Amino acid sequence: MTLDLTESGTSRELKLDSATVHYNDLGEGHPIVLLHGSGPGATAWSNFRPNIPELASRFRVLALDLPGWGGSQAVPMGERDHPRTVVEFLDALGIEKAALIGNSMGGVDSLATAALYRDRVSHLITMGPASKPRPGLFGPGGGLSEGMKILVAGYRDPSQETMRRLVDIMSYNSGDASDAIAxxxxxxxxxxxxxLKHYLEGLATGHSPISRWATPEQLMGITAPSLLIHGRDDRVVHFESSLELVSLIPDSRLVLFNRCGHWAQLEHAAEFNRLVADFVANN
Incomplete structure (x- = not known):
């Protein structure tokens, strides 16, 4: 029998204490949980589309839509706790430990989960996360980054034209796939x-899509081997964030991609897949 490894064929749903979540489940082996970024229209499947087939050939891949995104339950910003949701998700599936791979917001969530629930995370892999709350990153203060301005605009006007601007600024070179992704x-x-409504209401009332941040002291307590990946040309979160993280997390290493924006896993998919597969298999 041929297995259906499409998005619809691997689509699942789980009712957790914190929310009902949608995820995709495919492959066998050591479990890897994929956590997406905070952009409008983001899902774990779309955020990791070129990575999922390769990783699923060696591992069990669980692409999780966090509450407030994709097929998961709509939950106001102030009521979310993403690290707790990740742990509830692992509990519901009977998984003791999993590797976490997170992009942007998903990277921050992965860091917090690895810091707060150390015994549940076997490996930590991040792409483009902020290392700490910064003025202007998700609210007033120092002003939004160039990429965050377009991201928020996408919540106000989720048109294909705005999404094309979002794709262009998230990538060093968005290439021929821009229109399809947009x-x-x-x-x-x-x-x-x-x-969309919950995101904009949350920003207006001082909330952040990042439900929990790990403090520097908590980051220093992470025990999972950690692979930090960042694009040198990231216009959403500067690569200095990952330089700070690699100085704090004891068992960590940093890979900095030149000619790469905020979506390292998409822009350098083949190399990303090799790095991640080797890291999880040999650490």
Whole structure:
């Protein structure tokens, strides 16, 4: 029998204490949980599309939509606790330890989970996370980064035109796939207006899509071997964040991609897949 490894064929749903979540489940072996970023229309599947087949050939891949995104339950910002949701998710699936791979917000969530629930995380891999709350990153203060301005604009106007601007600024060179990614993001955002509403309401009331930050002291206590990946040309979160993280996390190493923006896993997919597969298999 041929297995259906499409998005729809691997789609699952779980009712957790914190929310009902959607995820994709494929492959066998050591479990890897994929955590997406905070952009409008983001899902774990779309955020890791070129990585999932390769990783699923060696590991069990669980692509999780966090509450407030994709097919998961719409939850107001102030009521979210993403690290706790990740642990509930592992508990529901009977998984003792998993590798976490997180991009942007998902990277911050992975860091917090590894810091607060050390015995549940076997490996930690991040791409483009902020190392700590910074003025302007998700609210007033120092002003939004160039990329964050477009990201927030996408929540106000989830049109394909705005999403094309988002794709361009997230990538060093968005290439021929820009229109397809923009169309997919626009359709996904427009299909979930409550997600958009909660995001904008959260920003307006002083909340952040980052539900929990790990303090520097907590980051120093992370025991999981950690692989930090960042694009030198990231216009959303500067690579200095990962320089700070590698100075704090004891068992960590940093890979800095030149000619790369905020989506290292998409822009350098083949090399990313090799790095991650080797790291999880041999650490």
């Amino acid at each position: 169309a997919e993001r626009a359709a996904a955002a427009q299909a979930n207006p409550e997600h």
